[in-house]
Amino acid sequence: MKNQMSTVWAILVSFLFIHGFTAEPAINNRYKVLRVLPRNEEQLILLQDIIHKRKNIDVWRAPAAVNSTVDLNLSPSSFEYIIAELEANDIYNEVLIEDVQKAIYNQQKNEGSKISVMEGDDFDYGNYHTLKEINNWIQEMATKYKTITTIFKITNTYEGRPLLGLKILNHYKSDPEMKTLLDMFDWYIVPVVNPDGYEYTWSNANRRMWRKTRSKHGRCIGVDPNRNWDMEWCKSGASIDPCSDIYCGPFAFSEVEVKGVADYIMKQTKNITGFLDFHSYSQFWMTPWGYTERLPTDFKRQDEGAMAACEALRRVHGTKYEHGSIANIIYKASGSSADWAYAKARIKYSYGVELRDTGKYGFLLPADQIIPSGQETLKGIVAIAKYIYNQK
Structure with a gap:
C-alpha cells in the first residue's frame, strides 16, 4: 500500500x-548591519517612515511589529543618518555586523x-x-x-x-x-x-x-x-x-x-x-x-x-x-x-x-x-x- x-x-x-x-552598494565602503528594536507603536511607525524616506537602505528584516527586531544593512552615510534619528527618538539599536565586506570575504574563504x-x-x-x-x-x-x-x-x-x-x-x-x-x-x-x-x-x-x-x-x-x-x-x-x-x-x-x-x-x-x-x-x-x-x-x-x-x-x-x-x-x-x-x-x-x-x-x-x-x-x-x- x-x-x-x-x-x-x-x-x-x-x-x-x-x-x-x-542598488548594488559599494560594499567595500564598510557597510554595517544594524539591529533596531521598536518598543511601542510610535517607534514602529517612526522607523517605518525613516526607512521609507531613505530609499537606499537595504532592509534585511523589515519593521513588522512592536518588539520585533529589524535588521538594516547600511552604508556609512545611511548609518550616520539612521543612528542620529534613532538616538533622537530613544529607539534601541546595536551593530550586528561591523564590516559586511569582511563577513563576505570570510564566507568566501572556503571555511x-x-x-x-x-x-x-x-x-x-x-x-x-x-x-x-x-x-x-x-x-x-x-x-x-x-x-x-x-x-x-x-x-x-x-x-x-x-x-x-x-x-x-x-x-x-x-x-x-x-x-x-x-x-x-x-x-x-x-x-x-x-x-x-x-x-x-x-x-x-x-x-x-x-x-x-x-x-x-x-x-x-x-x-x-x-x-x-x-x-x-x-x-x-x-x-x-x-x-x-x-x-x-x-x-x-x-x-x-x-x-x-x-x-x-x-x-x-x-x-x-x-x-x-x-x-x-x-x-x-x-x-x-x-x-x-x-x-x-x-x-x-x-x-x-x-x-x-x-x-x-x-x-x-x-x-x-x-x-x-x-x-x-x-x-x-x-x-x-x-x-x-x-x-x-x-x-x-x-x-x-x-x-x-x-x-x-x-x-x-x-x-x-x-x-x-x-x-x-x-x-x-x-x-x-x-x-x-x-x-x-
Missing part, C-alpha cells in the same frame, strides 16, 4: 534564499570542512557553490543513482539558463529512515529557483547581496521572486517600485522562473501533497497566510506539522525555530509561494521556511554552519513528511 501511495503523493522542495540589495555525506561522493557539502557546480552535482547524482533519480527541467530563465530539479523515486534502501521517507513519497527537489540572480551573486564580491531576478522592468533590474506569485499579488508587504528589493513585478507571474515553477506544479497538482520553500534567515517554519494575519481553514493541521518539524530540528543541535503563519510570525508578504501553493495548487501542507540564523550573521552565514544546518533541516523535513503521511 505504501508503494502505491508513493506514486501518488509527492513533496516539492525548493530553495529561494538569495537576498540582496538592488567549511571538507565533508561528504554520501559514500564515494566527492562533492564538498561544507562550502557554498556556484550555479555550475550545483548543476553538475545534479547531473552526477542522476548518473550515480540512475535507478532512483531523474532530472527534470522546469523552464529556461530570463537569461537563458536551465532551471533544473531532481526527482528521487522510492527505491533507496541503505538508510532505514530514508527508505521510510521514500516509501511514503516521491521527492522533487529544486536546488536553485533563481539561477540568474544566484549566478550574479558570484560574478563580483560587490554583488554578493543581490536578491531579485535579473529581468528588466523599467529603470531597475529584477523582481523579488517571492512577491510575484498569483495569490493576492502586490496587496501588502510588497512594493510597486522597480528599484525596491521587494518589487512585486509589473504583474503576477511576470518572472519566467516563477511562472515556470507554478506551471510545473499545476501539471503535477494531483500528485503533490507537500510544498516546502526554503529561504534565509530567521529560523521560522511558517504556514499561510502571508498576505493577511487571518488564519486559513487548515491552519491547525499545518501548524501541527510545523511544530513537529521544529521539535525534530531542535533535537539535533539545539537550534530553536518558531512556527506560525507568515504574516503573524514575521511580516505581511503578498504574492508568496506558500500562499499560492496552498490556495491555487490546493497543496494543504505548504510552508515557507527561513533557515539559520537569527541575525548574528544574517544572510552571510559562515560555511562551517552549512553541514549542521543541513543535518537539522533534514530531520525537520523527515518529521513533517511523517506528519503529512499520517494525516492521510
Whole structure:
C-alpha cells in the first residue's frame, strides 16, 4: 500500500534564499548591519517612515511589529543618518555586523570542512557553490543513482539558463529512515529557483547581496521572486517600485522562473501533497497566510506539522525555530509561494521556511554552519513528511 501511495503523493522542495540589495552598494565602503528594536507603536511607525524616506537602505528584516527586531544593512552615510534619528527618538539599536565586506570575504574563504555525506561522493557539502557546480552535482547524482533519480527541467530563465530539479523515486534502501521517507513519497527537489540572480551573486564580491531576478522592468533590474506569485499579488508587504528589493513585478507571474515553477506544479497538482520553500534567515517554519494575519481553514493541521518539524530540528543541535503563519510570525508578504501553493495548487501542507540564523550573521552565514544546518533541516523535513503521511 505504501508503494502505491508513493506514486501518488509527492513533496516539492525548493530553495529561494538569495537576498540582496538592488542598488548594488559599494560594499567595500564598510557597510554595517544594524539591529533596531521598536518598543511601542510610535517607534514602529517612526522607523517605518525613516526607512521609507531613505530609499537606499537595504532592509534585511523589515519593521513588522512592536518588539520585533529589524535588521538594516547600511552604508556609512545611511548609518550616520539612521543612528542620529534613532538616538533622537530613544529607539534601541546595536551593530550586528561591523564590516559586511569582511563577513563576505570570510564566507568566501572556503571555511567549511571538507565533508561528504554520501559514500564515494566527492562533492564538498561544507562550502557554498556556484550555479555550475550545483548543476553538475545534479547531473552526477542522476548518473550515480540512475535507478532512483531523474532530472527534470522546469523552464529556461530570463537569461537563458536551465532551471533544473531532481526527482528521487522510492527505491533507496541503505538508510532505514530514508527508505521510510521514500516509501511514503516521491521527492522533487529544486536546488536553485533563481539561477540568474544566484549566478550574479558570484560574478563580483560587490554583488554578493543581490536578491531579485535579473529581468528588466523599467529603470531597475529584477523582481523579488517571492512577491510575484498569483495569490493576492502586490496587496501588502510588497512594493510597486522597480528599484525596491521587494518589487512585486509589473504583474503576477511576470518572472519566467516563477511562472515556470507554478506551471510545473499545476501539471503535477494531483500528485503533490507537500510544498516546502526554503529561504534565509530567521529560523521560522511558517504556514499561510502571508498576505493577511487571518488564519486559513487548515491552519491547525499545518501548524501541527510545523511544530513537529521544529521539535525534530531542535533535537539535533539545539537550534530553536518558531512556527506560525507568515504574516503573524514575521511580516505581511503578498504574492508568496506558500500562499499560492496552498490556495491555487490546493497543496494543504505548504510552508515557507527561513533557515539559520537569527541575525548574528544574517544572510552571510559562515560555511562551517552549512553541514549542521543541513543535518537539522533534514530531520525537520523527515518529521513533517511523517506528519503529512499520517494525516492521510
